Amino acid sequence: MRQVFAVVLAGGSGTRFWPASRRNAPKQLLAIGPSADLSLIGATVRRIEALCSKERTLVATGAHLVEATRRALPWLESKAFLGEPVARNTAACIGWATSIVARSDPDALVMVLPSDHHIGDEPAFHAALERALASAESAITTIGIEPSRPETGYGYIEAGEELAAGVRRVVRFVEKPDRARAESYLASGRHYWNSGMFFFRADEMLAAISEHLPELASGLERIERAAKAGGSAEQTETEAVFEALTSTSIDYGIMEKVAKLHVIPASFGWSDLGSWQSAWELSPKDEAGNSNTPDGILIDARSNLVRDLRTTGQSGRVIALVGVNDLCVVETDDALLVIPRDRAQDVRLIIEELARRGRRELL
Amino acid sequence: MRQVFAVVLAGGSGTRFWPASRRNAPKQLLAIGPSADLSLIGATVRRIEALCSKERTLVATGAHLVEATRRALPWLESKAFLGEPVARNTAACIGWATSIVARSDPDALVMVLPSDHHIGDEPAFHAALERALASAESAITTIGIEPSRPETGYGYIEAGEELAAGVRRVVRFVEKPDRARAESYLASGRHYWNSGMFFFRADEMLAAISEHLPELASGLERIERAAKAGGSAEQTETEAVFEALTSTSIDYGIMEKVAKLHVIPASFGWSDLGSWQSAWELSPKDEAGNSNTPDGILIDARSNLVRDLRTTGQSGRVIALVGVNDLCVVETDDALLVIPRDRAQDVRLIIEELARRGRRELL
Numbered sequence: 126m127r128q129v130f131a132v133v134l135a136g137g138s139g140t141r142f143w144p145a146s147r148r149n150a151p152k153q154l155l156a157i158g159p160s161a162d163l164s165l166i167g168a169t170v171r172r173i174e175a176l177c178s179k180e181r182t183l184v185a186t187g188a189h190l191v192e193a194t195r196r197a198l199p200w201l202e203s204k205a206f207l208g209e210p211v212a213r214n215t216a217a218c219i220g221w222a223t224s225i226v227a228r229s230d231p232d233a234l235v236m237v238l239p240s241d242h243h244i245g246d247e248p249a250f251h252a253a254l255e256r257a258l259a260s261a262e263s264a265i266t267t268i269g270i271e272p273s274r275p276e277t278g279y280g281y282i283e284a285g286e287e288l289a290a291g292v293r294r295v296v297r298f299v300e301k302p303d304r305a306r307a308e309s310y311l312a313s314g315r316h317y318w319n320s321g322m323f324f325f326r327a328d329e330m331l332a333a334i335s336e337h338l339p340e341l342a343s344g345l346e347r348i349e350r351a352a353k354a355g356g357s358a359e360q361t362e363t364e365a366v367f368e369a370l371t372s373t374s375i376d377y378g379i380m381e382k383v384a385k386l387h388v389i390p391a392s393f394g395w396s397d398l399g400s401w402q403s404a405w406e407l408s409p410k411d412e413a414g415n416s417n418t419p420d421g422i423l424i425d426a427r428s429n430l431v432r433d434l435r436t437t438g439q440s441g442r443v444i445a446l447v448g449v450n451d452l453c454v455v456e457t458d459d460a461l462l463v464i465p466r467d468r469a470q471d472v473r474l475i476i477e478e479l480a481r482r483g484r485r486e487l488l
Numbered sequence: 489m490r491q492v493f494a495v496v497l498a499g500g501s502g503t504r505f506w507p508a509s510r511r512n513a514p515k516q517l518l519a520i521g522p523s524a525d526l527s528l529i530g531a532t533v534r535r536i537e538a539l540c541s542k543e544r545t546l547v548a549t550g551a552h553l554v555e556a557t558r559r560a561l562p563w564l565e566s567k568a569f570l571g572e573p574v575a576r577n578t579a580a581c582i583g584w585a586t587s588i589v590a591r592s593d594p595d596a597l598v599m600v601l602p603s604d605h606h607i608g609d610e611p612a613f614h615a616a617l618e619r620a621l622a623s624a625e626s627a628i629t630t631i632g633i634e635p636s637r638p639e640t641g642y643g644y645i646e647a648g649e650e651l652a653a654g655v656r657r658v659v660r661f662v663e664k665p666d667r668a669r670a671e672s673y674l675a676s677g678r679h680y681w682n683s684g685m686f687f688f689r690a691d692e693m694l695a696a697i698s699e700h701l702p703e704l705a706s707g708l709e710r711i712e713r714a715a716k717a718g719g720s721a722e723q724t725e726t727e728a729v730f731e732a733l734t735s736t737s738i739d740y741g742i743m744e745k746v747a748k749l750h751v752i753p754a755s756f757g758w759s760d761l762g763s764w765q766s767a768w769e770l771s772p773k774d775e776a777g778n779s780n781t782p783d784g785i786l787i788d789a790r791s792n793l794v795r796d797l798r799t800t801g802q803s804g805r806v807i808a809l810v811g812v813n814d815l816c817v818v819e820t821d822d823a824l825l826v827i828p829r830d831r832a833q834d835v836r837l838i839i840e841e842l843a844r845r846g847r848r849e850l851l
Contacts, residue, residue, distance in 0.1 A: 144808070424837050438801040443850055444824045445507070445838045448831040449815070456824065461807045461817070463826060468811040474787045475808045487806055 245394020269317025608757020632680025
């Protein structure tokens with residue numbers, strides 16, 4: 126039985142949950158899911174504990190976020206955290222983490238998981254992961270989410286014949302489609318949303334990198350040589366290698382090029398929690414459709430999201446909404462946001478305006 | 489030339505500007521007018537300085553509000569403040585203040601002014617006051633505001649023949665009308681809004697009280713006798729008298745009963761600032777009709793009122809509104825309000841709900 130390692134990807138910058146999300150507090154560190162007590166990354170790591178011991182859980186994030194990420198995962202040891210010196214996209218990050226796993230166990234199975242998604246049905250999720258890990262014995266495997274709408278914001282995976290129960294061959298990875306194509310994907314029964322979850326043998330992934338991303342492969346070899354030298358050589362070499370690397374996604378650099386890939390079609394209440402709108406959709410709501418603060422007062426108000434995320438200031442503060450519907454009202458110590466739910470993506474306009482005004486402390 | 493005394497009425501409780509206004513911070517103490525630096529009562533007293541020296545300016549308020557009111561008017565001496573032991577409406581308050589004026593100068597002219605209104609055109613206001621003071625030599629005089637809309641929320645004064653330039657006889661005081669009647673008042677050219685401003689000789693008002701409100705007259709006499717006795721007798725007697733008095737408005741108790749009254753028709757940009765909607769109407773606005781905070785960010789947002797009235801917490805905080813129109817967004821240290829401008833009167837529903845929840849600290 127191979128050992129299973131998890132690589133949790135926590136490099137996201139996440140501006141779509143402003144004012145909660147910031148450069149130094151990206152989405153995965155926030156408790157914006159239905160579980161208001163646990164950060165998304167905390168929920169992600171808790172969710173896989175039954176499948177992967179915490180000693181074999183790695184968390185890859187930007188070097189500047191390592192400290193904040195450790196605070197969100199206090200039960201992990203400090204060696205669990207890999208700080209990328211500079212962001213060079215998922216191929217570099219996954220390649221690096223895989224190389225580190227292989228250093229201690231070249232026969233390991235690795236599962237790569239995003240840190241900022243929501244999973245509604247954990248038993249179904251665990252079943253999919255077990256199937257994916259079994260499939261990964263023979264091919265790099267991904268999980269494809271059964272689409273529920275003609276979403277144009279995600280990449281898709283086209284599946285071919287069934288190779289085993291619940292395991293299909295990957296025909297191709299496809300980029301974010303236009304609306305018409307997304308409609309046809311939804312109707313096809315052959316297309317799944319790309320979940321960003323990958324499962325593979327460490328040696329097989331490193332071989333695929335050698336074949337399809339030789340620049341990355343040679344960089345990882347340089348890091349391994351430096352690691353054997355000991356001292357600060359590894360750190361110095363890692364910085365030099367990352368600095369020089371081209372940014373490439375694992376999808377484009379590996380998945381679209383490897384001939385033999387498996388996909389596990391699955392449906393486990395997945396959401397990428399892409400905006401305050403998603404947060405509202407997933408939250409428990411009162412009979413008027415409001416997701417409210419405990420003390421909030423809502424009068425003639427329907428389908429609003431209200432969040433008080435202040436950490437300082439007066440306790441017992443009240444947020445009162447009268448006669449408004451479908452709004453997001455979100456407070457932090459240094460900002461208040463009011464935006465209709467159906468415009469939640471437009472918080473980016475605020476980010477742009479704050480940048481124009483030089484208000485970097487609010488970004 | 490008679491001495492002019494001002495009696496500024498500052499007894500309002502004012503819940504319509506919640507969360508800014510509270511039991512202990514009624515509307516007149518707030519800087520909610522276009523002048524964001526000065527409380528409404530501060531603006532009221534400043535506005536009459538040219539007509540009435542500060543030594544002859546009295547401010548009548550509830551005993552529990554005297555301290556807060558003094559802080560809003562630091563340039564007045566402490567003897568300027570009259571604290572009503574309990575609220576017994578305007579007849580008692582005006583009678584009591586007039587009696588105190590008469591104690592030092594029975595020949596004085598008194599002008600009674602509300603403390604929580606907005607005046608847009610000060611020269612026109614001063615002209616109306618001078619006319620009213622001249623008229624008060626011969627009869628109790630009021631100012632009638634030329635109506636600009638069929639308002640059903642105000643009392644009206646029906647005016648008769650012109651007695652002198654800009655001075656008309658009062659035919660009658662009329663209560664708040666229904667819509668049809670308000671329309672006919674607006675069309676009549678004979679009806680004015682009751683401004684709540686009164687001008688009279690102290691001795692004439694005391695005579696009118698003796699005639700029409702004998703209970704109040706005898707109470708005031710008891711207070712005067714106690715004042716002559718010195719020591720704490722006056723305070724004790726004032727408390728006993730107020731406790732026992734019936735609540736009566738000056739309109740009902742005196743104005744509707746005195747045969748000879750004058751009204752000065754006037755138009756000086758008057759507003760009773762009855763709600764956040766009025767505050768928005770009077771405020772300077774950007775080209776999109778927003779009355780915003782200095783640092784606020786408004787994107788695709790029109791005709792909103794935004795107020796940050798926090799006195800503690802983080803400075804440099806940003807309020808960002810995207811894609812919302814015609815809202816009032818008001819923050820204080822302990823509350824946040826979001827309400828459409830056209831429902832601004834409904835903040836009373838929040839007050840009711842807070843009372844139901846026993847959140848007295850927020851009332």
